[in-house]
Amino acid sequence: MKTVSELTDFYYKKLYPILQDLEKDRKVINSKLITRCGITTFIAIILAVIFQKNHFQTDSFIFLGVIYIIAIAIIYKMLIMDYTKKFKDHIMRPLIYAIDKNLSYNPNSHVSSSHFREAQLFQGKADRVLGNDLVKGKINDVSIEFSDLTVQQITGENDNGDKNYKTIFQGLYIVSEFNKNFHGRTKVLPDTAQKIFGDYLGHILQDTTYTAEKLVKMDSIAFEKEFVVYSNDQIEARYILTPTMMEKILELKKRAKHPVSIAFINKNIHIAIEYNKDLFEPSVFHSLLEYKIAMEYIQTLHLAIGVIEELQLNQKLWSKL
């Protein structure tokens, strides 16, 4: 697999003409955005003044505010539509193919919601699953798929019958075939109790707060500090989480720089990284040529696709061949 620096090279050399093209588009979008938002704001202010003069009720002002926000959102969406498509087709796709030709990329699809639901990594009901940028394929004979995912739970309804949502997960969701046979379910979650309350009290809390699976105390101090493990099979959890695997997961967490949750279920490993933002979208207010912006795309892709090598998922055990 190509390294991050090789990919950076590819981004700035091979994709440079398209990047320049996109940069021109971006500048046009920015100026259009300023004018159109300016006009909309101007109209909104005039309307507000008229409302005020005619002694309209507070509801009317709220209504005006909502319409204003919707109008701005529509203007923004319309303006960046072509730009986004161009970015995904001419930057994201070549970048993914540069990492591995066997991968397929679908900007309008996402990892299936059933995958998210079966892993049960996050508290709350997955009532609405949104996402895009699905990458799917086989690397070294190991199936992998990942995408951007936003999962929300309905918290209630307002007076107009509109549903209110609370986000339970937003970030990168990876599902890959695991290299060992197992039958139970094992989860590796970010540890908060032990960090706050220390080992003794933390363990007691972890032992009592979770009911579906039992707490598994691992024999690696560094791993125990960062993660908490739950499983319905104490031995299988350790069969999966060997000392090497624990080290690799720690390295992955360090590279991801965001909270990492992992589930081992139904022959697969699920990795959820909470970036808390929509990934793989073109930057509108910063140039795509900026190193920091470029690195965000490259590093995230490299991390996701690199999971197979990083966790040695291609080293299958004899019985799985």
Place this chain on the structure above:
Amino acid sequence: MSTPLIILIVFIILLVLMYNSLVAKKNQVDNIFASIDTQLKKRYDLIPNLVASVSKYMEYEKETLEKVTKLRTQANKTNLSEDEKIALDAQVTSALGSIMIAVENYPELKANENVVHLQHTLSEVEAQIAAARRAYNQAVTDYNNALEQIPTNFIANAMGYTHKQVFEIPQEERKNVDVKKLFES
């Protein structure tokens, strides 16, 4: 209800909870040991086949092969205690380890399909045993801690519970089975 009665009830509830937690810890140790036993038996079953396959070629390791066979016979005895099984496991692990290393010196063996298959099966069983040992050690640590900590130590004493021995995890096992290396061989 009078205060002494409430205190007595609370005391009894606490006693029952502590008693139950101790029993649960002991059962956890026993359950995991039963799983180790199954895995160990799987490994012992591989030994005759392994010895038969390699003994034709291995001239210099005759002693180790005989030792492994002897250990297997010992392990098949029915009345072994947990501690004896733990001690036997350590010896078998080290003897099998040295046979596996020795296989590397015999090109005929490395090319022998049966031996390669045995090697892989063995490495998978070893991985299962390693996991079970770690689970057992954690269960024993929890159990032993309860035996020493106040106030469970008083009840444990009354129940006649004694300390249990943990498995020594060999250094090379901490590094885990290197499957890749096996495939290169």
